[in-house]
Amino acid sequence: KNEVEQSPQNLTAQEGEFITINCSYSVGISALHWLQQHPGGGIVSLFMLSSGKKKHGRLIATINIQEKHSSLHITASHPRDSAVYICAVNRDSNYKLTFGKGTLLTVNP
């Protein structure tokens, strides 16, 4: 079993829909990252969080440390949001990132 599990693996939505991507982890962590990767492109850091909730524009990330679960929400989705969204964790205070396999989001106009 992977230490970081994401669901769903693939998600197709219509423009304007509210989107939720989930991440569960099975190890102790010091931080959790949400990353975005466009096809053929590099990875962009969206959020780094260790508790609570963060918001940036239409993106919201939450984390529940007790349940070892995080969610990434996108409000009013747009086709330009189409990308792979990756959850990654720093185990305890370790510098290494352990990655989930990613969620491929496609937003249709």
Place this chain on the structure above:
Amino acid sequence: GAGVSQSPRYKVAKRGQDVALRCDPISGHVSLFWYQQALGQGPEFLTYFQNEAQLDKSGLPSDRFFAERPEGSVSTLKIQRTQQEDSAVYLCASSAWTVGEAFFGQGTRLTVV
């Protein structure tokens, strides 16, 4: 610099050829990481530098892989005698601290034929 820069963006190598991949991190960033991403998978850790010191190379898949960061800034990942299974995207990331927001480069897509 403005961001993490990697070169080349694409590299096709014949099996058995040596390759060198370059990473230019954000100026002043202490931490530098190399990750390998196979098609359809999440990145996997290769190695970690803190300034010029290579503190962790546990993820390097074989002794054909070698990384250096001699002056604590630019890093080079070298793969000797490339094999087909080395085909992947190689990502470099830098961070201001040991555990901090990671800034990734565009990656180098290596194809070994």
